Amino acid sequence: MDKVLFAVLKKITPSKTQEKEMESIKEKILSAADSVIKPLNLSRTLAGSLMRNTWLPDKKEIDVFIEFPKEISRDDLEKQGLEIGKKIVKKLKGKHIIAYAEHPYVRGFVNGFWVDIVPCYKLENAREIKSSVDRTPFHNEWLSEKFKEEYIPETRLLKRFLKGIGIYGSDAKTLGFSGYLCELLIVHYKTFKNFVKKCSKWKPGKVFIDLEGYYKSMPEKFLNSPLVVIDPVDPNRNVAAAVSALNFTKLVISCENFLGKPSIRFFFPKTRKPDVKKIENKIKERGTGFIAILFKTPNIVEDTLWPQLRKTAKRIANVFKEYDFDVMGYDIWSGQKESVLVFELQSLRLPKIKKLIGPRVFSEKHSKQFITKYKKTGKLWIEGENWTAEIYRKIQTAEEVIKVFLSNSEKGLREKGIASYIAKSISKGFNIMKQKEIIDFAKKNSDFSMFLKEYLERNLFCNS
Amino acid sequence: MDKVLFAVLKKITPSKTQEKEMESIKEKILSAADSVIKPLNLSRTLAGSLMRNTWLPDKKEIDVFIEFPKEISRDDLEKQGLEIGKKIVKKLKGKHIIAYAEHPYVRGFVNGFWVDIVPCYKLENAREIKSSVDRTPFHNEWLSEKFKEEYIPETRLLKRFLKGIGIYGSDAKTLGFSGYLCELLIVHYKTFKNFVKKCSKWKPGKVFIDLEGYYKSMPEKFLNSPLVVIDPVDPNRNVAAAVSALNFTKLVISCENFLGKPSIRFFFPKTRKPDVKKIENKIKERGTGFIAILFKTPNIVEDTLWPQLRKTAKRIANVFKEYDFDVMGYDIWSGQKESVLVFELQSLRLPKIKKLIGPRVFSEKHSKQFITKYKKTGKLWIEGENWTAEIYRKIQTAEEVIKVFLSNSEKGLREKGIASYIAKSISKGFNIMKQKEIIDFAKKNSDFSMFLKEYLERNLFCNS
Structure with missing residues (x-):
């Protein structure tokens, strides 16, 4: 295993050049920020991975948190935050967009880096926080004491391992492990190797990590989370709340497999372009009916988009059930331009x-x-x-169900339970793709074909 | 209505010639019987409709009951009964077969009439009876007092009405009204017209006719019978026990409809040869999957055959369900040579x-x-x-289910829940018919095509 970890570390430790590049862009951004906020008497801080040097070399994102006094209203914070963000990006000669998470913020593109300028409140106590971003300064503070130099490579290994198995990120799409969570896990387990050993024995709902010792035993409110890691700066918060049961189990099984047969492939999996012909055959072999809905991806941040896509897919799956269709599965693919909801039914008619x-x-x-x-x-x-009654169906096909349900105004769609941004997009038009069209779309779009391949092969235990 | 009833009566009152023919064959049979049983010191009696002259002109069946003393064993009764039967038929220069109901009996064919010679016990009290045939002499006795001359045409009208709507006969195939039950209903309601009026208001489970006044109210054991008519000679017996909920309701609705618009068609429905092309279209229109099993009809009496066919069809329907097929309906057709179990599934695959x-x-x-x-x-x-698990079906088609389940020895089939005579027949071979073959069979067999038409059109309320 040591050999494997050594080889991985070589790949994931930023080179001197990369470190310099990061340092220089960081300096540039901070000085631009300072020149904007100093006159306003505001302070700023960076996201943790830059503070603790645990970033991976492919990271091309920098988050700057602009700290406002707690007396200022939320509205003013948002308004001023956007103004400041725009000014900073302008100073850096970058381009900006307005993004939305819990509140709007400025996302700039500067010298090949994404720069998020996020307004937050500066508070004395983490329990006063008003939105999740307000916590970041406290996390930095806590870790500045507990996070040791020797944890840096261990954290990088863990992040890359999670990335390799596809569960790095606590965003709404991934439902996995945040960078902060990785740092806490390494503070707790000290080394990646030790983490892997312990994690391979994890049972969902039985893992309780409480670094500050707030609790004597697992509090009831966290009982149904697969993994509980109490935030050292806020005992009411489970840092691993986003981790889904599936991703928890993926990690445990991956650790088990990695211990059994260590390989660099866990960190850097092979990604061959999938063979669409094979996908087509697999779909046919299943004997089920595939149908998909394609529409323009709403221009919103992924953390807003993904819950809306999930809600919409679930709603439509329920509509199929109401019309007696047996839903075997469904999944979501979302690209820059288009999004697709794919449904697999026992039969399309x-x-x-x-x-x-x-x-x-x-x-x-x-x-x-x-x-x-x-x-x-x-x-x-x-x-x-x-x-006994024999009645006649007005709607016999899955295609008709979609047409009847989705051919509606934005308002109508929202009233029927379609999430707002998706309702807006779908009301402007959508396409129904059946088996043939789905395959055709996969032929043109390799990311979508990868998604289909993963849907068809999903299995936690490789046995084929 | 009177005009209709008058017209019907003209058709169903035996002509002088028919009466003479019946009289002569009856005499012949009785004298042949007497010559055989007198030396043995046994008595005999006839079925009720001949005693009370309530038979319909198309009746070509005569039942003679040979009465044995109650001291004789069941075995001896059967043995001697068969001997006597054979002798009688021989004397009449007819041909005979051995038939089986509750016990074996001789069925002869004499001058175009079927003659059943049925051994029974001669008892003092109807409560001592050992099998249902032993009751007939008591019924004759009770009705000889209560059944008036003027009931004869009324009974004939009722019998013909029931025949017209397909529910005359308490046999295992029809599950309808016996001749004796018709006579009791007329004793109770006096006229056919009155019967129709009262019956049109019947509610299942609410009709309780107790001519001898044995009970103060409906006894619990009959609570789940749609119709309860206490046997005047045996208070433990519901004469209408065979009547199914469906046939009960058919009768009530027919009476209602007849009152609304009297027509001779209720007594003599039009029977056009069904158009197989139309049947084919109806089947296709339903969008379901039809599959049928064809095998040789076992050579047993219908009262044994039908319960076995029903049990087998139900068993196979359950097998389909075990393999996740959604059974929309099933029905049984049985001809002289071949029997067919038809299953309608949501899908054949x-x-x-x-x-x-x-x-x-x-x-x-x-x-x-x-x-x-x-x-x-x-x-x-x-x-x-x-x-969540995704597993693979070994059996994907309804055809394979049947093949795997029915390709077995007689013993194997019986162990799997197939009724004995059917198991024997199927073990010797069976054919699976799918949509096309079912239509082809209907083209060659108009009785089967009529059966299919009725399956497809079954509806208690005409609304098309």
């Missing part, structure tokens, strides 16, 4: 007739109701002791 | 994959069991908080 078992003939009241309800619209008879 | 939702990840024990069970044979992952 249902019979014209539908049979309903009614009340027992001996129940006069219920029999009467059942007869009244179906006498005119269907056929009625008795099987055994029960009234 | 299921996907190759099957998805199973497992335990929550937090349940360590159940998760372990689930993982162990499906790790090697399928794919495993987590959706939300639950383990």
Whole structure:
């Protein structure tokens, strides 16, 4: 294992050149920021990985937090925050966009780096925080004491391992492990090697890490989280709250497998361009029906987009169920321009007739109701002791379900449970893709074909 | 209505010639019987409709009951009964077969009439009866007092009405009204017209006719029968026990409709040869999958055959369900030579994959069991908080289900729940018919095509 870790470290430790580049851009940004905020009597801080030097060499993002006094209103904070952000990016001769998370912020592109300028409150105590970004200065403070120099390579190994298995990031798309969480885990387990050993034994709901010793035992409110890591600066917060049960288990199994057979592939998996012909065959072999909805990706940050995509996909899956379609699975793909919701149904077409078992003939009241309800619209008879009705479906195909449900105004879609930004996009138009069109789309879009391949192969235990 | 009833009566009152023919064959049979049983000191009696002259002109059946003393064993009764039967038929120069109901009896064919010679016990009290045939002499006795001359045409009208709507006969195939039950209903309601009026208001489980006044109110044991008519000679017996909920309701609705618009068509429905092309279109329109099993009809009486066919069809429907096929309906057709079990499924083919939702990840024990069970044979992952498995079906088509289930020895089939005579027949061979073959069979067999038409049109309320 040591050999593998050594080889990985060689790849993930920023080179002198990279460090210099990062240092220089950081300096540039901070001085630009300072020149803007000093006159306003504000302070600023950086995201933790830059503070503690735990960033990975492919990181091309810098987060600057602009700290406002707590007396200022949220509205003013947002307004001034945007002004300041724009000014800083302008000073740096970069381009900016306005992004939205818990509140709007400025995202600039400067010398090949993404620079997020995020306003937050400067508070005395982490328990006073008003939004998650307000916590960052406290995290920096706590770790400046506890995070040792020797943890740097260990943290990098952990981050790269998580990246390799696809669960690095606590964002709404990934539902995995944040950089801060990685640092805390290394503070707790000291080395990556030790972490892997311990993690391979983790059981969901049984892992409780409380570095500051706030609790005697796991508090009830965290009982249903697969992993609980109490925030050292805020005992009410589980730093691992975003980690899904699936990603928790992926990590545990990966650790187990890595211990059994260490390989650099866990950190740097091979990514071959998938063979669309193979994907097509796999889809056919399943004997199910695939149908997908394609629409323009709303221009919003991923942390807003992904919950909306998930909510929408779930809503549509439920609509299929209401129309008696058996949903075997669904998943979401989202690219820069277009997003696709893919549904796998037992069948894309249902019979014209539908049979309903009614009340027992001996129940006069219920029999009467059942007869009244179906006498005119269907056929009625008795099987055994029960009234039975045969009614006719108005909608027989999955395609029609989508058309009827989604052909609506933005307002109408929102009222039907489609998330707001998605409703807006879909109301302007959408395409229905069936098996053939899905394959065609995969042929043109290798990221989508990778997504399809992963959907078809999802399995926590390799056995093929 | 009177005009209709008058017209019907003209058709269903036996002509003088028919009466003479019946009289002469009856005399012949009785004298042949007497010459055989007098030396043995036995008595005989006839079925009720001949005694009370309530038979319909198309009746070509005569039942003779040979009465044995109650001291003789059941074995001896059967043995001697068969001997006597054979002798009688021989004397009449007819041909005979051995038929089986509750016990074996001789069925002869004489001058175009079917003659059943049925051995029974001669008892003093109807409560001593050992099999249902022993009751007939008591019924004759009771009705000889209560059944008036003027009931004859009324009974004939009722019998013909029931025949017209397809529910005359308490046999295992029809599950309808016996001749004796018709006579009792007329004793109770006096006229057919009155019967129709009262019956149109019947509610299942609410009709209780107790001519001898044995009970103060409906006894609990009959609570789940749609219609209860206490046997005047045996208070423990519901003469209408065979009447199914469906046939009860058919009668009530027919009476209602007849009152609304009297027509001779209720007694003599039009029977056009069905248009197989139309049947084919109807089947296609439904969008379901039809599959049928064809085998040689076992050479047994219908009262044994039909329960066995029903049991077998139900068993196979359950097998389909076990393999995840959605059974929309099934029905039985049985001809002289061949019998067919027809199944209508939501689809004749299921996907190759099957998805199973497992335990929550937090349940360590159940998760372990689930993982162990499906790790090697399928794919495993987590959706939300639950383990999920994707496994592969060995059997994807309804055709394969039938092949695998029915390709077996007689013993094997019986062990799997197939009724004995059917198991014997199927073990010697069966054919699977799919949509096309079913239509082809209907083209060659108009009785089967009529059966299919009725299956497709079954509806108690005409609304098309």
